[in-house]
Amino acid sequence: MAFVNVRNLTYAYPLTKQPALQDINLQIEEGEFVALIGANGAGKSTLCYALAGFVPHFFKGELQGEVEADGKLSSQSTLSEWTLNVGLTFQNPFNQISGAKYTVFEEIAFGLENIGVPREEIKVRVEEALALTDIRELARRSPYSLSGGQQQRVALTSILVMRPKLLVLDEPTSQMDPVGAKEVFSAVRKLAQEGMTVVMAEHKTEWIARFADRVVALKEGRILMQGAPREVLTSDLLFENGFGVSRYTSAAREARRRGLWTKKSLPVSLDEAAEGFGAIR
Amino acid sequence: MNIEIKSLHFAYPDGTEALKGISLTIASGEQIAIVGQNGAGKTTLARHLNGLLKPSGGTVFVGDWETTQHPVAKLAARVGYVFQNPDEQLFSRDVLTEVSFGPRNLGYAKEKVDALAQRALALTELSEKTEVNPYDLSPTWRKMVALASIIAMDTPIVVFDEPTTGQDAANVARIARVVAELKREGKTVIAITHDIDFCAENFERVVALSRGQILLDGATRDVLGQEAVLAQTYVEPPQLTRLGKRLGLKETVVNQEELLQALKK
Numbered sequence: 343m344a345f346v347n348v349r350n351l352t353y354a355y356p357l358t359k360q361p362a363l364q365d366i367n368l369q370i371e372e373g374e375f376v377a378l379i380g381a382n383g384a385g386k387s388t389l390c391y392a393l394a395g396f397v398p399h400f401f402k403g404e405l406q407g408e409v410e411a412d413g414k415l416s417s418q419s420t421l422s423e424w425t426l427n428v429g430l431t432f433q434n435p436f437n438q439i440s441g442a443k444y445t446v447f448e449e450i451a452f453g454l455e456n457i458g459v460p461r462e463e464i465k466v467r468v469e470e471a472l473a474l475t476d477i478r479e480l481a482r483r484s485p486y487s488l489s490g491g492q493q494q495r496v497a498l499t500s501i502l503v504m505r506p507k508l509l510v511l512d513e514p515t516s517q518m519d520p521v522g523a524k525e526v527f528s529a530v531r532k533l534a535q536e537g538m539t540v541v542m543a544e545h546k547t548e549w550i551a552r553f554a555d556r557v558v559a560l561k562e563g564r565i566l567m568q569g570a571p572r573e574v575l576t577s578d579l580l581f582e583n584g585f586g587v588s589r590y591t592s593a594a595r596e597a598r599r600r601g602l603w604t605k606k607s608l609p610v611s612l613d614e615a616a617e618g619f620g621a622i623r
Numbered sequence: 624m625n626i627e628i629k630s631l632h633f634a635y636p637d638g639t640e641a642l643k644g645i646s647l648t649i650a651s652g653e654q655i656a657i658v659g660q661n662g663a664g665k666t667t668l669a670r671h672l673n674g675l676l677k678p679s680g681g682t683v684f685v686g687d688w689e690t691t692q693h694p695v696a697k698l699a700a701r702v703g704y705v706f707q708n709p710d711e712q713l714f715s716r717d718v719l720t721e722v723s724f725g726p727r728n729l730g731y732a733k734e735k736v737d738a739l740a741q742r743a744l745a746l747t748e749l750s751e752k753t754e755v756n757p758y759d760l761s762p763t764w765r766k767m768v769a770l771a772s773i774i775a776m777d778t779p780i781v782v783f784d785e786p787t788t789g790q791d792a793a794n795v796a797r798i799a800r801v802v803a804e805l806k807r808e809g810k811t812v813i814a815i816t817h818d819i820d821f822c823a824e825n826f827e828r829v830v831a832l833s834r835g836q837i838l839l840d841g842a843t844r845d846v847l848g849q850e851a852v853l854a855q856t857y858v859e860p861p862q863l864t865r866l867g868k869r870l871g872l873k874e875t876v877v878n879q880e881e882l883l884q885a886l887k888k
């Protein structure tokens with residue numbers, strides 16, 4: 343039995359006609375790292391909200407079908423029950439900051455305080471989380487006096503510290519510097535290996551190809567294609583639908599058009615691109 | 624209109640030293656990308672260009688104006704600044720009003736305001752969305768509105784703070800077209816970005832900041848080829864530059880055409 347089961351999910355926001363999600367069926371195994379890709383408006387954030395219980399508990403509107411995680415249905419749990427197991431980082435990290443705390447350390451401890459974790463354990467877990475996302479030096483700063491990328495790291499850390507069984511990340515690296523972004527992918531990969539189930543909406547296909555187990559491509563609220571990263575990210579279907587892919591893939595596709603690239607498959611990584619283009623030289 | 628920054632220092636009220644001696648000359652009509660790790664001081668630097676922040680030490684000149692000597696409202700006629708977070712910038716109830724606000728505020732006549740707004744809307748492909756409330760748009764389209772509302776002011780210098788953040792491939796391509804058009808019009812474009820591939824493909828000069836100081840400054844190819852130095856500020860060279868290096872190409876390639884040409888040799 344999969345850890346997450348989304349069955350026939352169709353959802354429209356209040357006062358809208360066109361559903362933001364249509365007929366979504368998705369099974370995710372425990373410890374799997376799934377990347378969601380798609381153009382602006384494809385439904386990535388809405389699917390994140392549905393997995394995290396914000397649809398239907400916070401965003402009302404019209405819902406059919408169901409979302410199940412860890413054997414429970416989101417419609418039959420309250421939002422606070424659901425968020426004990428499921429953590430979400432918002433696309434805009436600013437929306438995540440509680441406003442109740444003066445330092446980054448306290449901000450990250452806030453969720454643990456709320457569920458009554460003892461003081462000593464809080465300290466240990468916050469230190470651990472700060473190390474994981476490499477923001478120990480920000481611990482004493484005010485969450486409001488940070489740069490955008492720093493805020494995004496704080497938002498991510500405040501979810502990781504809760505150790506959710508299902509981690510839902512909505513473009514968590516959008517404002518991060520390139521190396522920081524890659525480190526987040528790599529940290530998430532490790533968490534998945536340790537058993538955390540992860541769904542991440544992202545655009546950075548180089549790191550998706552390297553770190554994710556599966557890619558789900560959304561278009562206009564429906565799943566267009568899903569499968570192993572390499573298969574999805576090099577497919578003609580994605581290309582024809584205008585999805586962003588890595589420069590390795592698009593350069594090889596162009597080289598193939600000019601008769602330079604002769605390998606059957608297109609590359610998704612630096613290694614594969616180096617191998618394929620190396621053969622041309 | 625040149626920008627001349629001399630020994631710029633800046634500390635926030637809480638004591639955080641964000642800029643520690645920046646000197647930079649930007650010539651009229653240049654396209655510059657500013658890269659560097661989170662917290663390097665990119666936004667702080669950008670906010671000095673339109674006078675939102677005033678130096679704690681050193682000077683910033685925009686043309687013949689020193690920014691401390693002129694109010695932000697005046698500087699707005701010379702430097703347009705698109706915020707990293709559009710929600711700090713947008714406040715009107717529909718897109719057209721939002722985009723017209725800047726030029727109107729600069730005191731232009733109604734016909735000119737309308738013309739500038741329509742041009743900015745066309746350039747950002749927002750012409751179909753003029754009646755929508757910006758807050759009913761997705762965050763990514765709100766960013767495009769923020770961009771349009773600054774372009775509409777028709778300033779000789781435009782500063783974009785992380786314009787491609789969270790954008791899909793189609794919007795990144797739109798933003799690239801905007802940069803190209805502004806270049807064609809002879810405007811100075813300064814963009815802060817983490818998208819190094821976008822940077823390589825659309826800018827001729829790159830400045831890398833690290834911990835409040837300039838780490839590298841030069842032609843795009845020269846800066847983005849320096850993998851080890853860039854790593855100090857958490858930046859990696861573009862994908863195709865890394866690929867060219869791996870393939871042992873003698874010259875640094877920064878885009879697809881250069882790579883394919885180099886391979887033919």
Ligand SMILES: Nc1ncnc2c1ncn2[C@@H]1O[C@H](COP(=O)(O)OP(=O)(O)O)[C@@H](O)[C@H]1O
Nearest residue numbers: 355362380381382383384385386387388389761
């Ligand atoms: N709060 C909302 N109210 C009404 N419509 C919304 C809301 N949020 C998103 N939408 C719409 O739902 C669709 C999917 O949006 P979203 O899930 O944000 O896409 P993505 O995250 O892939 O960019 C879009 O058409 C968007 O305009």
Ligand SMILES: Nc1ncnc2c1ncn2[C@@H]1O[C@H](COP(=O)(O)OP(=O)(O)O)[C@@H](O)[C@H]1O
Nearest residue numbers: 487488489635639641661662663664665666667
């Ligand atoms: N309002 C503020 N108050 C105090 N410190 C700030 C404020 N805004 C930014 N900083 C700090 O100044 C430094 C530079 O920030 P910023 O210019 O936003 O960086 P960047 O845009 O390169 O990510 C960082 O250490 C950041 O935490």
Ligand SMILES: [Mg+2]
Nearest residue numbers: 386387388433
């Ligand atoms: Mg989204």
Ligand SMILES: [Mg+2]
Nearest residue numbers: 489490665666
């Ligand atoms: Mg910034």
